[in-house]
Amino acid sequence: MKFTESMLMSYSQPLSATEDGQCKNAIRMVADALKTLGFTDDNKDITPLYSDTLAYSLKMRRSSDSRNIKLFVQGSYANNTNVRTESDVDVAVIQEEVFRTEYRSSGTLYPQSDSDYNFRTVPAAAKSFKDEVQEALEEKFGSDVERKNKSIKVHGNTYRKDADTVPCRRYRDYRQDFMHDVSNFIGGVVIYPDDGGIIINYPEQHIANGRKKNIDTNYHYKKMVRIMKKMRYLMEDSCCIAYSSAAKNVNSFMLESLLWNIEDSWYLDNCGTYRKVFAFSQLIATLQNRENDFLRYKEANGIKELCPKPSDYTNLCNFINQLASFYEYE
Known part of the structure:
Protein backbone atom coordinates (compact mmCIF):
# COMPACT_ATOMS: atom_id res chain seq x y z
CA MET A 1 0.00 0.00 0.00
CA TYR A 202 -23.97 29.68 7.73
CA PRO A 203 -20.29 29.88 8.76
CA GLU A 204 -20.95 30.28 12.47
CA GLN A 205 -23.13 27.17 12.60
CA HIS A 206 -20.45 25.35 10.62
CA ILE A 207 -17.85 26.23 13.25
CA ALA A 208 -20.10 25.29 16.16
CA ASN A 209 -21.22 21.99 14.62
CA GLY A 210 -17.70 20.98 13.61
CA ARG A 211 -16.41 21.70 17.09
CA LYS A 212 -19.16 19.63 18.71
CA LYS A 213 -18.64 16.78 16.25
CA ASN A 214 -14.95 16.68 16.99
CA ILE A 215 -15.49 16.58 20.76
CA ASP A 216 -18.22 13.94 20.49
CA THR A 217 -15.97 11.70 18.36
CA ASN A 218 -13.01 11.99 20.75
CA TYR A 219 -11.29 14.29 18.21
CA HIS A 220 -11.22 11.70 15.42
CA TYR A 221 -13.60 13.59 13.10
CA LYS A 222 -11.26 16.40 12.11
CA LYS A 223 -8.31 14.03 11.78
CA MET A 224 -10.25 12.05 9.19
CA VAL A 225 -11.30 15.29 7.49
CA ARG A 226 -7.67 16.41 7.15
CA ILE A 227 -6.67 13.06 5.68
CA MET A 228 -9.59 13.21 3.24
CA LYS A 229 -8.68 16.74 2.16
CA LYS A 230 -5.04 15.78 1.70
CA MET A 231 -6.11 12.86 -0.50
CA ARG A 232 -8.15 15.26 -2.62
CA TYR A 233 -5.15 17.52 -3.17
CA LEU A 234 -2.95 14.54 -4.04
CA MET A 235 -5.54 13.33 -6.53
CA GLU A 236 -5.87 16.80 -8.04
CA ASP A 237 -2.11 16.89 -8.61
CA SER A 238 -2.07 13.36 -10.06
CA CYS A 239 -1.06 12.77 -13.66
CA CYS A 240 -4.07 10.44 -13.97
CA ILE A 241 -6.89 12.42 -15.58
CA ALA A 242 -9.63 10.36 -13.88
CA TYR A 243 -8.25 11.12 -10.41
CA SER A 244 -7.50 14.76 -11.14
CA SER A 245 -10.89 15.44 -12.72
CA ALA A 246 -12.78 13.76 -9.87
CA ALA A 247 -10.90 15.85 -7.30
CA LYS A 248 -11.52 19.12 -9.12
CA ASN A 249 -15.28 18.48 -9.25
CA VAL A 250 -15.66 18.53 -5.45
CA ASN A 251 -14.41 21.03 -2.91
CA SER A 252 -12.93 20.64 0.55
CA PHE A 253 -16.01 21.97 2.32
CA MET A 254 -18.15 19.35 0.60
CA LEU A 255 -15.88 16.58 1.88
CA GLU A 256 -15.77 18.03 5.39
CA SER A 257 -19.57 18.14 5.34
CA LEU A 258 -19.80 14.60 4.01
CA LEU A 259 -17.81 13.27 6.95
CA TRP A 260 -19.85 15.41 9.36
CA ASN A 261 -22.89 13.30 8.42
CA ILE A 262 -21.23 10.05 9.51
CA GLU A 263 -22.56 9.14 12.96
CA ASP A 264 -20.35 9.71 16.01
CA SER A 265 -20.35 6.03 16.92
CA TRP A 266 -18.65 5.14 13.64
CA TYR A 267 -15.62 7.28 14.55
CA LEU A 268 -15.49 5.88 18.07
CA ASP A 269 -15.74 2.28 16.83
CA ASN A 270 -13.33 2.53 13.88
CA CYS A 271 -10.81 5.16 14.92
CA GLY A 272 -10.47 4.60 18.64
CA THR A 273 -8.25 1.51 18.74
CA TYR A 274 -7.18 0.92 15.14
CA ARG A 275 -4.48 2.55 13.08
CA LYS A 276 -5.33 5.38 10.69
CA VAL A 277 -4.55 3.26 7.63
CA PHE A 278 -7.24 0.83 8.74
CA ALA A 279 -9.67 3.57 9.77
CA PHE A 280 -9.40 5.46 6.49
CA SER A 281 -9.85 2.25 4.49
CA GLN A 282 -13.01 1.58 6.49
CA LEU A 283 -14.18 5.16 5.92
CA ILE A 284 -13.90 4.82 2.14
CA ALA A 285 -15.81 1.53 2.22
CA THR A 286 -18.51 3.04 4.43
CA LEU A 287 -18.97 5.99 2.07
CA GLN A 288 -19.22 3.72 -0.95
CA ASN A 289 -21.93 1.71 0.79
CA ARG A 290 -23.87 4.85 1.72
CA GLU A 291 -23.92 6.71 -1.59
CA ASN A 292 -27.73 6.65 -1.65
CA ASP A 293 -27.71 8.53 1.65
CA PHE A 294 -25.77 11.46 0.19
CA LEU A 295 -29.03 12.90 -1.14
CA ARG A 296 -30.40 13.42 2.38
CA TYR A 297 -27.14 14.63 3.92
CA LYS A 298 -26.67 18.25 5.01
CA GLU A 299 -23.71 20.58 4.92
CA ALA A 300 -21.74 20.81 8.15
CA ASN A 301 -23.91 23.78 9.14
CA GLY A 302 -26.83 21.34 9.44
CA ILE A 303 -29.09 23.56 7.29
CA LYS A 304 -28.26 23.47 3.59
CA GLU A 305 -28.38 20.32 1.45
CA LEU A 306 -25.05 18.66 0.73
CA CYS A 307 -26.05 17.89 -2.88
CA PRO A 308 -28.65 20.45 -3.99
CA LYS A 309 -28.09 19.67 -7.68
CA PRO A 310 -27.97 16.28 -9.43
CA SER A 311 -24.46 17.10 -10.66
CA ASP A 312 -23.29 17.60 -7.06
CA TYR A 313 -24.42 14.08 -6.20
CA THR A 314 -22.85 12.58 -9.32
CA ASN A 315 -19.54 14.37 -8.72
CA LEU A 316 -19.40 13.32 -5.07
CA CYS A 317 -20.11 9.66 -5.84
CA ASN A 318 -17.50 9.69 -8.59
CA PHE A 319 -14.93 11.21 -6.26
CA ILE A 320 -15.47 8.54 -3.60
CA ASN A 321 -15.12 5.76 -6.17
CA GLN A 322 -11.98 7.30 -7.67
CA LEU A 323 -10.60 7.83 -4.15
CA ALA A 324 -11.02 4.11 -3.46
CA SER A 325 -8.94 3.30 -6.53
CA PHE A 326 -6.36 5.99 -5.78
CA TYR A 327 -5.94 4.90 -2.18
CA GLU A 328 -5.48 1.23 -2.98
CA TYR A 329 -3.56 1.23 -6.24
CA GLU A 330 -1.85 4.59 -6.88
Whole structure:
Protein backbone atom coordinates (compact mmCIF):
# COMPACT_ATOMS: atom_id res chain seq x y z
CA MET A 1 0.00 0.00 0.00
CA LYS A 2 1.28 3.44 -0.91
CA PHE A 3 0.03 5.25 2.18
CA THR A 4 1.80 4.28 5.38
CA GLU A 5 0.69 4.88 8.94
CA SER A 6 3.25 7.63 9.37
CA MET A 7 2.02 9.40 6.23
CA LEU A 8 -1.60 9.36 7.31
CA MET A 9 -0.59 10.43 10.79
CA SER A 10 1.15 13.48 9.35
CA TYR A 11 -1.85 14.28 7.13
CA SER A 12 -4.15 14.25 10.17
CA GLN A 13 -2.22 16.83 12.18
CA PRO A 14 -3.69 20.29 12.91
CA LEU A 15 -2.22 23.70 12.20
CA SER A 16 1.00 24.88 13.76
CA ALA A 17 1.25 27.65 16.33
CA THR A 18 2.80 29.87 13.66
CA GLU A 19 -0.27 29.59 11.47
CA ASP A 20 -2.43 30.24 14.51
CA GLY A 21 -0.69 33.60 14.88
CA GLN A 22 -1.14 34.36 11.20
CA CYS A 23 -4.90 33.91 11.58
CA LYS A 24 -4.86 36.61 14.24
CA ASN A 25 -2.76 38.80 11.97
CA ALA A 26 -5.36 38.41 9.21
CA ILE A 27 -8.14 39.71 11.46
CA ARG A 28 -5.97 42.53 12.76
CA MET A 29 -4.90 43.77 9.34
CA VAL A 30 -8.52 43.93 8.12
CA ALA A 31 -9.65 45.64 11.32
CA ASP A 32 -6.86 48.23 11.09
CA ALA A 33 -7.84 48.98 7.50
CA LEU A 34 -11.49 49.47 8.46
CA LYS A 35 -10.48 52.08 11.02
CA THR A 36 -9.92 54.42 8.08
CA LEU A 37 -13.71 54.28 7.58
CA GLY A 38 -14.27 55.49 11.15
CA PHE A 39 -14.84 52.10 12.78
CA THR A 40 -13.31 51.38 16.17
CA ASP A 41 -12.70 48.16 18.06
CA ASP A 42 -12.61 50.03 21.40
CA ASN A 43 -9.21 48.44 22.04
CA LYS A 44 -10.82 45.02 22.49
CA ASP A 45 -8.72 41.88 22.18
CA ILE A 46 -9.13 39.51 19.27
CA THR A 47 -10.72 36.38 20.71
CA PRO A 48 -11.98 33.12 19.16
CA LEU A 49 -15.71 32.43 18.91
CA TYR A 50 -14.90 29.34 21.00
CA SER A 51 -11.86 28.97 23.23
CA ASP A 52 -10.63 25.86 21.43
CA THR A 53 -10.99 27.11 17.83
CA LEU A 54 -9.07 29.41 15.48
CA ALA A 55 -12.24 31.30 14.56
CA TYR A 56 -10.87 34.57 15.84
CA SER A 57 -13.46 37.31 16.09
CA LEU A 58 -13.68 41.05 16.64
CA LYS A 59 -16.62 43.45 16.80
CA MET A 60 -16.32 47.04 15.58
CA ARG A 61 -18.65 50.02 15.61
CA ARG A 62 -18.97 53.50 14.17
CA SER A 63 -20.64 55.93 16.53
CA SER A 64 -21.32 58.58 13.87
CA ASP A 65 -24.10 56.51 12.27
CA SER A 66 -24.55 53.57 14.69
CA ARG A 67 -23.08 51.05 12.27
CA ASN A 68 -21.87 47.71 13.64
CA ILE A 69 -19.74 45.07 11.99
CA LYS A 70 -18.38 41.71 13.04
CA LEU A 71 -15.16 40.19 11.76
CA PHE A 72 -14.24 36.56 12.18
CA VAL A 73 -12.05 33.91 10.60
CA GLN A 74 -14.14 31.31 8.78
CA GLY A 75 -13.45 28.32 6.56
CA SER A 76 -10.80 25.64 7.03
CA TYR A 77 -8.58 27.72 9.32
CA ALA A 78 -11.44 28.55 11.66
CA ASN A 79 -12.48 24.90 11.70
CA ASN A 80 -8.90 23.68 12.10
CA THR A 81 -9.22 21.36 9.11
CA ASN A 82 -6.69 23.06 6.87
CA VAL A 83 -4.02 20.85 5.28
CA ARG A 84 -2.24 23.22 2.92
CA THR A 85 -0.01 25.77 4.60
CA GLU A 86 -0.32 28.09 1.62
CA SER A 87 -4.14 28.28 1.81
CA ASP A 88 -5.81 31.67 2.20
CA VAL A 89 -7.28 32.79 5.50
CA ASP A 90 -10.97 33.68 5.01
CA VAL A 91 -12.19 36.69 7.00
CA ALA A 92 -15.91 37.46 7.05
CA VAL A 93 -16.83 41.13 7.53
CA ILE A 94 -20.52 41.25 8.42
CA GLN A 95 -22.84 44.23 8.42
CA GLU A 96 -25.00 43.75 11.49
CA GLU A 97 -27.21 46.85 11.61
CA VAL A 98 -28.54 46.28 8.07
CA PHE A 99 -29.73 42.74 7.48
CA ARG A 100 -31.79 40.54 5.17
CA THR A 101 -34.83 38.78 6.65
CA GLU A 102 -36.65 35.57 5.79
CA TYR A 103 -40.29 35.16 6.85
CA ARG A 104 -43.12 32.69 6.51
CA SER A 105 -45.00 33.72 3.37
CA SER A 106 -48.52 35.09 3.13
CA GLY A 107 -49.81 31.70 1.97
CA THR A 108 -48.91 30.01 5.26
CA LEU A 109 -51.01 29.66 8.42
CA TYR A 110 -48.97 32.21 10.40
CA PRO A 111 -47.44 34.69 7.93
CA GLN A 112 -44.89 37.27 9.01
CA SER A 113 -43.76 40.69 7.86
CA ASP A 114 -41.43 43.52 8.87
CA SER A 115 -44.23 45.17 10.85
CA ASP A 116 -44.33 42.23 13.27
CA TYR A 117 -40.80 43.15 14.38
CA ASN A 118 -40.93 46.93 13.84
CA PHE A 119 -38.32 46.65 11.10
CA ARG A 120 -38.13 49.15 8.28
CA THR A 121 -36.66 48.93 4.81
CA VAL A 122 -33.72 51.25 4.29
CA PRO A 123 -32.81 52.70 0.90
CA ALA A 124 -29.82 51.30 -0.90
CA ALA A 125 -26.58 53.05 0.01
CA ALA A 126 -24.82 55.13 -2.60
CA LYS A 127 -21.76 52.92 -2.21
CA SER A 128 -21.91 49.18 -1.56
CA PHE A 129 -20.36 47.73 1.59
CA LYS A 130 -17.97 45.73 -0.57
CA ASP A 131 -16.80 48.92 -2.30
CA GLU A 132 -16.24 50.55 1.08
CA VAL A 133 -14.19 47.63 2.34
CA GLN A 134 -12.18 47.49 -0.86
CA GLU A 135 -11.29 51.19 -0.66
CA ALA A 136 -10.22 50.80 2.97
CA LEU A 137 -8.00 47.80 2.15
CA GLU A 138 -6.49 49.58 -0.85
CA GLU A 139 -5.67 52.62 1.25
CA LYS A 140 -3.71 50.42 3.64
CA PHE A 141 -2.27 47.72 1.35
CA GLY A 142 -2.20 49.38 -2.08
CA SER A 143 -1.48 47.09 -5.00
CA ASP A 144 -1.58 43.98 -2.78
CA VAL A 145 -5.39 44.19 -2.96
CA GLU A 146 -7.31 42.30 -5.65
CA ARG A 147 -11.10 42.30 -6.03
CA LYS A 148 -12.70 38.90 -6.64
CA ASN A 149 -16.28 37.94 -7.46
CA LYS A 150 -17.26 37.19 -3.85
CA SER A 151 -14.33 38.54 -1.88
CA ILE A 152 -11.40 40.95 -1.76
CA LYS A 153 -8.00 39.32 -1.60
CA VAL A 154 -5.06 40.86 0.23
CA HIS A 155 -1.91 39.16 -0.99
CA GLY A 156 0.40 38.02 1.77
CA ASN A 157 4.06 38.50 2.64
CA THR A 158 6.47 37.17 5.26
CA TYR A 159 4.29 38.58 8.05
CA ARG A 160 0.83 37.59 6.85
CA LYS A 161 -0.85 34.93 4.76
CA ASP A 162 -3.02 35.67 1.76
CA ALA A 163 -6.38 36.78 3.15
CA ASP A 164 -9.75 36.63 1.43
CA THR A 165 -11.96 39.30 2.97
CA VAL A 166 -15.65 38.53 2.42
CA PRO A 167 -17.92 41.57 2.91
CA CYS A 168 -21.44 40.37 3.65
CA ARG A 169 -24.68 41.23 5.41
CA ARG A 170 -26.37 39.48 8.30
CA TYR A 171 -29.14 37.06 7.34
CA ARG A 172 -32.00 36.49 9.80
CA ASP A 173 -34.37 33.58 9.26
CA TYR A 174 -37.47 34.09 11.44
CA ARG A 175 -39.56 31.27 9.98
CA GLN A 176 -39.35 29.21 13.17
CA ASP A 177 -40.31 32.15 15.41
CA PHE A 178 -43.96 32.36 16.48
CA MET A 179 -43.61 34.97 19.25
CA HIS A 180 -42.39 37.95 17.20
CA ASP A 181 -39.13 37.80 19.13
CA VAL A 182 -36.52 39.96 17.40
CA SER A 183 -33.69 37.81 18.76
CA ASN A 184 -35.23 34.45 17.79
CA PHE A 185 -33.74 33.84 14.36
CA ILE A 186 -31.37 31.46 12.62
CA GLY A 187 -28.40 33.62 11.72
CA GLY A 188 -26.41 33.38 8.53
CA VAL A 189 -24.65 35.71 6.14
CA VAL A 190 -25.65 37.01 2.72
CA ILE A 191 -22.96 37.48 0.08
CA TYR A 192 -23.63 39.60 -3.01
CA PRO A 193 -21.28 38.43 -5.79
CA ASP A 194 -20.25 40.91 -8.45
CA ASP A 195 -21.79 38.69 -11.14
CA GLY A 196 -25.23 38.92 -9.54
CA GLY A 197 -27.52 36.90 -7.33
CA ILE A 198 -27.09 36.18 -3.63
CA ILE A 199 -25.45 33.43 -1.61
CA ILE A 200 -26.64 32.53 1.89
CA ASN A 201 -24.14 30.70 4.08
CA TYR A 202 -23.97 29.68 7.73
CA PRO A 203 -20.29 29.88 8.76
CA GLU A 204 -20.95 30.28 12.47
CA GLN A 205 -23.13 27.17 12.60
CA HIS A 206 -20.45 25.35 10.62
CA ILE A 207 -17.85 26.23 13.25
CA ALA A 208 -20.10 25.29 16.16
CA ASN A 209 -21.22 21.99 14.62
CA GLY A 210 -17.70 20.98 13.61
CA ARG A 211 -16.41 21.70 17.09
CA LYS A 212 -19.16 19.63 18.71
CA LYS A 213 -18.64 16.78 16.25
CA ASN A 214 -14.95 16.68 16.99
CA ILE A 215 -15.49 16.58 20.76
CA ASP A 216 -18.22 13.94 20.49
CA THR A 217 -15.97 11.70 18.36
CA ASN A 218 -13.01 11.99 20.75
CA TYR A 219 -11.29 14.29 18.21
CA HIS A 220 -11.22 11.70 15.42
CA TYR A 221 -13.60 13.59 13.10
CA LYS A 222 -11.26 16.40 12.11
CA LYS A 223 -8.31 14.03 11.78
CA MET A 224 -10.25 12.05 9.19
CA VAL A 225 -11.30 15.29 7.49
CA ARG A 226 -7.67 16.41 7.15
CA ILE A 227 -6.67 13.06 5.68
CA MET A 228 -9.59 13.21 3.24
CA LYS A 229 -8.68 16.74 2.16
CA LYS A 230 -5.04 15.78 1.70
CA MET A 231 -6.11 12.86 -0.50
CA ARG A 232 -8.15 15.26 -2.62
CA TYR A 233 -5.15 17.52 -3.17
CA LEU A 234 -2.95 14.54 -4.04
CA MET A 235 -5.54 13.33 -6.53
CA GLU A 236 -5.87 16.80 -8.04
CA ASP A 237 -2.11 16.89 -8.61
CA SER A 238 -2.07 13.36 -10.06
CA CYS A 239 -1.06 12.77 -13.66
CA CYS A 240 -4.07 10.44 -13.97
CA ILE A 241 -6.89 12.42 -15.58
CA ALA A 242 -9.63 10.36 -13.88
CA TYR A 243 -8.25 11.12 -10.41
CA SER A 244 -7.50 14.76 -11.14
CA SER A 245 -10.89 15.44 -12.72
CA ALA A 246 -12.78 13.76 -9.87
CA ALA A 247 -10.90 15.85 -7.30
CA LYS A 248 -11.52 19.12 -9.12
CA ASN A 249 -15.28 18.48 -9.25
CA VAL A 250 -15.66 18.53 -5.45
CA ASN A 251 -14.41 21.03 -2.91
CA SER A 252 -12.93 20.64 0.55
CA PHE A 253 -16.01 21.97 2.32
CA MET A 254 -18.15 19.35 0.60
CA LEU A 255 -15.88 16.58 1.88
CA GLU A 256 -15.77 18.03 5.39
CA SER A 257 -19.57 18.14 5.34
CA LEU A 258 -19.80 14.60 4.01
CA LEU A 259 -17.81 13.27 6.95
CA TRP A 260 -19.85 15.41 9.36
CA ASN A 261 -22.89 13.30 8.42
CA ILE A 262 -21.23 10.05 9.51
CA GLU A 263 -22.56 9.14 12.96
CA ASP A 264 -20.35 9.71 16.01
CA SER A 265 -20.35 6.03 16.92
CA TRP A 266 -18.65 5.14 13.64
CA TYR A 267 -15.62 7.28 14.55
CA LEU A 268 -15.49 5.88 18.07
CA ASP A 269 -15.74 2.28 16.83
CA ASN A 270 -13.33 2.53 13.88
CA CYS A 271 -10.81 5.16 14.92
CA GLY A 272 -10.47 4.60 18.64
CA THR A 273 -8.25 1.51 18.74
CA TYR A 274 -7.18 0.92 15.14
CA ARG A 275 -4.48 2.55 13.08
CA LYS A 276 -5.33 5.38 10.69
CA VAL A 277 -4.55 3.26 7.63
CA PHE A 278 -7.24 0.83 8.74
CA ALA A 279 -9.67 3.57 9.77
CA PHE A 280 -9.40 5.46 6.49
CA SER A 281 -9.85 2.25 4.49
CA GLN A 282 -13.01 1.58 6.49
CA LEU A 283 -14.18 5.16 5.92
CA ILE A 284 -13.90 4.82 2.14
CA ALA A 285 -15.81 1.53 2.22
CA THR A 286 -18.51 3.04 4.43
CA LEU A 287 -18.97 5.99 2.07
CA GLN A 288 -19.22 3.72 -0.95
CA ASN A 289 -21.93 1.71 0.79
CA ARG A 290 -23.87 4.85 1.72
CA GLU A 291 -23.92 6.71 -1.59
CA ASN A 292 -27.73 6.65 -1.65
CA ASP A 293 -27.71 8.53 1.65
CA PHE A 294 -25.77 11.46 0.19
CA LEU A 295 -29.03 12.90 -1.14
CA ARG A 296 -30.40 13.42 2.38
CA TYR A 297 -27.14 14.63 3.92
CA LYS A 298 -26.67 18.25 5.01
CA GLU A 299 -23.71 20.58 4.92
CA ALA A 300 -21.74 20.81 8.15
CA ASN A 301 -23.91 23.78 9.14
CA GLY A 302 -26.83 21.34 9.44
CA ILE A 303 -29.09 23.56 7.29
CA LYS A 304 -28.26 23.47 3.59
CA GLU A 305 -28.38 20.32 1.45
CA LEU A 306 -25.05 18.66 0.73
CA CYS A 307 -26.05 17.89 -2.88
CA PRO A 308 -28.65 20.45 -3.99
CA LYS A 309 -28.09 19.67 -7.68
CA PRO A 310 -27.97 16.28 -9.43
CA SER A 311 -24.46 17.10 -10.66
CA ASP A 312 -23.29 17.60 -7.06
CA TYR A 313 -24.42 14.08 -6.20
CA THR A 314 -22.85 12.58 -9.32
CA ASN A 315 -19.54 14.37 -8.72
CA LEU A 316 -19.40 13.32 -5.07
CA CYS A 317 -20.11 9.66 -5.84
CA ASN A 318 -17.50 9.69 -8.59
CA PHE A 319 -14.93 11.21 -6.26
CA ILE A 320 -15.47 8.54 -3.60
CA ASN A 321 -15.12 5.76 -6.17
CA GLN A 322 -11.98 7.30 -7.67
CA LEU A 323 -10.60 7.83 -4.15
CA ALA A 324 -11.02 4.11 -3.46
CA SER A 325 -8.94 3.30 -6.53
CA PHE A 326 -6.36 5.99 -5.78
CA TYR A 327 -5.94 4.90 -2.18
CA GLU A 328 -5.48 1.23 -2.98
CA TYR A 329 -3.56 1.23 -6.24
CA GLU A 330 -1.85 4.59 -6.88
